[in-house]
Amino acid sequence: MILSLKIRNIVLVGAFNPMVFDKYFFIKNQIVKEDEILVGSVFGTLGGMQLVSNKFNIIISLKQIIISATKSESNEDEISKIILSIIEAGKIVNVTAMGINFHWFLEETSKTLEEISKHYFYNDKLKLFSKFFNADNSMFGVYASTNFKDSRLKLDVKPNKLQDIIKKTFQEEISFAFNFHFDIKNQNDNLELIKYLNDYNSYRKESDRIISIYK
Numbered sequence: 001m002i003l004s005l006k007i008r009n010i011v012l013v014g015a016f017n018p019m020v021f022d023k024y025f026f027i028k029n030q031i032v033k034e035d036e037i038l039v040g041s042v043f044g045t046l047g048g049m050q051l052v053s054n055k056f057n058i059i060i061s062l063k064q065i066i067i068s069a070t071k072s073e074s075n076e077d078e079i080s081k082i083i084l085s086i087i088e089a090g091k092i093v094n095v096t097a098m099g100i101n102f103h104w105f106l107e108e109t110s111k112t113l114e115e116i117s118k119h120y121f122y123n124d125k126l127k128l129f130s131k132f133f134n135a136d137n138s139m140f141g142v143y144a145s146t147n148f149k150d151s152r153l154k155l156d157v158k159p160n161k162l163q164d165i166i167k168k169t170f171q172e173e174i175s176f177a178f179n180f181h182f183d184i185k186n187q188n189d190n191l192e193l194i195k196y197l198n199d200y201n202s203y204r205k206e207s208d209r210i211i212s213i214y215k
Contacts, residue, residue, distance in 0.1 A: 003214055007103035008204075009068040010083050010197075014095040014187075018049045018060045021090065026051060026058075029089040031082060056082060065092075080200035087190055087197075094187050098196060100151070102207040104176040106214055113172040114139050117159040120174070120214075141174070148206055150196055151180035155210070178207040 023043045026032050032053055040052040048061035056079055059066045065086070067079045086092070108116040114137060121140035124130050129140070141158040155178055162171040180203045186192045 001214075002107040002109075003104060003211065004107075005102060005104050007068070007101065008077065008079060009066055009101050010079055010200075011099040011101065012065040012083070012092075012095050012193075013063065013097040013099075014065075014092075016060055016062060016065060016092070018062065019044070019046060021049050021060050021086075025089070029085060031085050031089075058082075058086070077200070077204060080197045084194065084197050087193065093190060095184050095190070095193050096187060097184060098182040098193065100180040100182075100200060100203045102178040102204060104178070104207070104211045106174040106176070107172065113159050113161060113174070117141065117174060121157070148180065149199070149202060151182050151203065153206070154179045154181060176211055178210070180206075 021043070023034075023037065023041070026037070027034050032051065036053045036055075038052045038054070040050065042048075042050045048059060050060075051058040054070060056070055057068045065083070067083045067086075069077060069079050106116075111119070117140045118138065121142050122129055122134075122138075124134075133140070139159040141156075143154075143156050145152060145154045147153070155176065157174060157176050159174050160172070162173070163169075182196050184192055
């Protein structure tokens with residue numbers, strides 16, 4: 001069994017002006033060095049911009065700012081610090097919501113996806129499952145949510161079959177999508193938003209703690 005953390009990102013929802021965030025905004029504010037900006041970066045468009053680097057990617061559109069870590073398993077998680085720098089340098093306010101997201105993936109090479117999903121998530125006490133979804137080709141997942149600290153934690157677990165067109169094979173895995181959602185009540189300043197971002201590691205550790213039951 002292989003369990004890996006492949007996606008880490010932070011999403012801000014609000015009203016933004018992508019034109020403010022040109023290439024030199026990031027260089028001037030020491031967010032990246034010029035030689036760290038890679039091919040695929042796009043600046044100066046009204047609808048949005050994208051910065052691609054070896055450590056993180058940033059997308060800023062009219063309604064969202066998304067920062068994603070590019071090194072999947074790294075414990076050196078800098079995305080919260082980077083987005084704090086962008087908020088401060090860009091004087092960003094009026095953020096209405098935020099999401100902190102971690103996507104884990106479980107692969108099992110000795111069993112089929114149908115077998116592993118049934119092993120973890122099938123419940124014969126649920127008539128929906130036992131009467132209508134109890135075939136050899138059935139697959140299972142789960143959705144759960146709860147309050148955690150200042151967020152609403154939403155966990156969506158799904159079996160996935162991903163086709164590799166080049167190799168003509170399928171990669172079978174179960175995805176665990178953790179979303180820590182925050183509604184920002186005070187939109188006149190960034191104090192509430194900054195508080196949540198400074199506590200980023202607590203939310204990462206909670207996803208680690210939950211996923212550890214499958215290790």
